[in-house]
Amino acid sequence: MGEPFMLKCIAVMTSGGDSPGMNAASRAVVRTALHEGVEVWGINNGYKGMLEDDMCQLSSRSVSDLIQRGGTFLGTARSKEFKTIEGRKKGLANLKKHGIEGLVIIGGDGSLTGGSLLSDLGMPIVGLPGTIDNDVWGTDYTIGADTAANTIVDAINKLRDTASAHRRIILIEVMGRKSGWLAMMSGIAGGAEYVLVPEVKFDLDQICEEIKESYAAGKRYSIIVVAEGAGSAVEMGKIVAEKTDIDTRVSVLGHIQRGGSPTVEDRMKASMLGERAALALISGTSNVVFGFDAGKVVSINLYDAVNHKKTLDPELVRLARVLA
Ligand code: ADP
Numbered sequence: 001m002g003e004p005f006m007l008k009c010i011a012v013m014t015s016g017g018d019s020p021g022m023n024a025a026s027r028a029v030v031r032t033a034l035h036e037g038v039e040v041w042g043i044n045n046g047y048k049g050m051l052e053d054d055m056c057q058l059s060s061r062s063v064s065d066l067i068q069r070g071g072t073f074l075g076t077a078r079s080k081e082f083k084t085i086e087g088r089k090k091g092l093a094n095l096k097k098h099g100i101e102g103l104v105i106i107g108g109d110g111s112l113t114g115g116s117l118l119s120d121l122g123m124p125i126v127g128l129p130g131t132i133d134n135d136v137w138g139t140d141y142t143i144g145a146d147t148a149a150n151t152i153v154d155a156i157n158k159l160r161d162t163a164s165a166h167r168r169i170i171l172i173e174v175m176g177r178k179s180g181w182l183a184m185m186s187g188i189a190g191g192a193e194y195v196l197v198p199e200v201k202f203d204l205d206q207i208c209e210e211i212k213e214s215y216a217a218g219k220r221y222s223i224i225v226v227a228e229g230a231g232s233a234v235e236m237g238k239i240v241a242e243k244t245d246i247d248t249r250v251s252v253l254g255h256i257q258r259g260g261s262p263t264v265e266d267r268m269k270a271s272m273l274g275e276r277a278a279l280a281l282i283s284g285t286s287n288v289v290f291g292f293d294a295g296k297v298v299s300i301n302l303y304d305a306v307n308h309k310k311t312l313d314p315e316l317v318r319l320a321r322v323l324a
């Protein structure tokens with residue numbers, strides 16, 4: 001407190017795809033700032049709201065009854081206009097109009113890239129990785145990924161029951177955009193026979209042969225988790241049914257993976273990250289993203305985070321093969 005560089009007014013925003021735990025993170029930013037005597041604003045609907053001057057000052061009560069909720073009370077949106085320099089200047093002017101001196105952005109790769117460009121115009125930015133895809137470089141955790149993985153595992157458990165009853169093959173398509181992380185985590189935790197991810201080449205013909213052999217040896221079901229980035233489970237399902245001649249079903253889980261009450265892990269880590277983000281920003285730090293590495297909060301350079309591609313941990317790939 002009392003440092004000459006300390007910010008007196010900050011804002012928080014969620015952007016891009018929503019993820020469970022974004023509320024816990026926003027709440028932590030708000031309560032931490034207020035605890036330090038700093039004014040805090042909420043920007044509604046991401047960059048779209050910033051450009052429309054849709055923002056308001058928040059109190060401690062504004063974030064009551066939120067920690068258990070999925071989605072994001074601030075709303076989120078996508079904005080093409082923000083991708084233009086004129087758009088970003090307009091957004092910056094709106095922030096300045098309200099005396100906002102720094103911004104916490106909770107979102108995925110795209111949102112953080114937008115943040116780095118806003119920072120180039122002179123607005124201090126601290127980012128938090130908020131996406132179910134767990135595809136932000138420099139952190140092994142992103143807000144919402146654990147809840148989404150748990151939702152998928154719950155679905156796998158249920159689908160396995162019915163697959164076993166009918167001796168079916170079930171393909172389950174899960175989200176993750178270009179990343180196979182969600183598929184890999186939930187596939188391992190759900191005991192899937194195969195996990196198909198964009199990062200690893202696979203041979204569907206060979207998989208079909210192996211499944212036929214396992215059925216001949218008495219197996220009652222086969223679960224194949226397909227990351228959306230690896231291809232369409234519907235199309236693969238047609239091929240599998242034809243090649244194996246075994247009753248095959250496909251379940252595309254879709255947006256159910258984004259919702260729901262956040263897990264303890266997501267609530268705790270989002271709260272820890274939110275506090276760190278607010279404290280860093282008000283004490284004059286900018287251009288960082290806070291994440292986790294080996295269980296500890298770490299700070300990552302914002303430009304590094306958005307300019308590198310995260311790779312799937314080869315250890316997970318190996319483990320999935322060993323245990324299947
Ligand atoms: P996510 O943050 O989940 O990756 P998007 O990629 O859709 O989601 O990004 C969210 C928003 O961030 C976009 O609608 C846009 O306003 C902004 N954004 C994304 N990429 C850029 C970019 N290259 N330049 C400026 N703004 C961007």
